[in-house]
Amino acid sequence: MKKFLKFENVTDLDLAQTLDCGQSFRWVEREDGGFDGVAFNRSVTVRLDGTDLYIENADESDRELWHSYFDLGLDYGKIREEISAIHPILADAAKYAPGIRILRQEPYEALCTFIISQNNNIKRIKGIVQRLCEQFGDRLPDGTYAFPDAEKMASLTADDLAPLRAGFRNRYLVDAARKVADGDVDLEKCRSCDYDEARRELMQITGVGVKVADCALLFGLHRIEAFPLDVWMKRAMATLFPGMTPGDFGQYAGIAQQYIFHYSRMNPKLFEQT
DNA sequence: ACCCAGGAAATTC
DNA sequence: GAATTTCATGGG
Numbered sequence: 001m002k003k004f005l006k007f008e009n010v011t012d013l014d015l016a017q018t019l020d021c022g023q024s025f026r027w028v029e030r031e032d033g034g035f036d037g038v039a040f041n042r043s044v045t046v047r048l049d050g051t052d053l054y055i056e057n058a059d060e061s062d063r064e065l066w067h068s069y070f071d072l073g074l075d076y077g078k079i080r081e082e083i084s085a086i087h088p089i090l091a092d093a094a095k096y097a098p099g100i101r102i103l104r105q106e107p108y109e110a111l112c113t114f115i116i117s118q119n120n121n122i123k124r125i126k127g128i129v130q131r132l133c134e135q136f137g138d139r140l141p142d143g144t145y146a147f148p149d150a151e152k153m154a155s156l157t158a159d160d161l162a163p164l165r166a167g168f169r170n171r172y173l174v175d176a177a178r179k180v181a182d183g184d185v186d187l188e189k190c191r192s193c194d195y196d197e198a199r200r201e202l203m204q205i206t207g208v209g210v211k212v213a214d215c216a217l218l219f220g221l222h223r224i225e226a227f228p229l230d231v232w233m234k235r236a237m238a239t240l241f242p243g244m245t246p247g248d249f250g251q252y253a254g255i256a257q258q259y260i261f262h263y264s265r266m267n268p269k270l271f272e273q274t
Numbered sequence: 275a276c277c278c279a280g281g282a283a284a285t286t287c
Numbered sequence: 288g289a290a291t292t293t294c295a296t297g298g299g
Contacts, residue, residue, distance in 0.1 A: 209281060
């Protein structure tokens with residue numbers, strides 16, 4: 001008898017759009033359309049059947065956890081309508097992938113994965129993250145691996161991380177782990193404190209600049225006003241939204257950002273000079 | 275061989 | 288201070 005959680009009347013969610021759009025790096029699509037992944041030291045399979053969302057192998061006591069993870073308390077349809085008024089191309093981008101949601105990932109995992117993301121590509125990021133979990137994360141009953149916590153990684157050296165083949169990012173990961181484990185960087189404080197202060201807090205870590213800080217804030221601490229500017233977004237801003245700044249996208253800028261990022265990545269022809 | 279990838283640190287000008 | 292180079296690794 002397999003246990004599962006069921007959420008009914010789930011709208012504005014597409015698993016592929018949400019789990020494979022570059023905000024999370026640990027979900028793998030199955031042949032049957034579900035996704036296998038690990039979060040919060042729990043290994044689950046996620047499946048969407050119409051508007052019924054199933055979290056397989058999850059306990060009933062974790063209902064609130066997964067409800068939060070998929071951000072089911074937020075009305076994305078309403079938000080999409082609201083931000084679509086800001087700019088017609090943003091409306092196109094939102095309509096292009098209306099099933100994107102901003103996950104509430106674990107803060108430390110988001111921080112680490114976006115440290116790894118710098119000057120890197122999504123495919124290779126996934127490989128490095130997978131090796132990080134297999135090498136240093138706790139083995140779960142089904143043979144998958146949890147994301148290693150800061151205390152565990154703080155006990156390592158950059159050389160210990162060599163098998164990840166993450167190159168120069170190894171020492172950044174160690175610095176992040178040590179500062180989080182020692183309390184020099186307070187991730188939980190960054191949920192609620194002033195945005196610029198949160199940025200400064202994270203940027204104490206070597207290897208964390210404005211962009212990585214913004215990604216950790218958006219994807220790990222659910223600061224949906226964050227608007228990370230990577231190479232894709234800089235191109236998109238210059239080409240599709242000339243003259244506009246992140247501040248022009250309002251309180252849901254982070255959601256707008258993700259629509260634009262995905263839209264741009266799926267339509268690279270938009271940026272080919274003719 | 276060269277260029278790029280969800281950047282940031284180190285160095286140079 | 289602002290602009291450029293370097294940093295590992297892998298794919299195209």
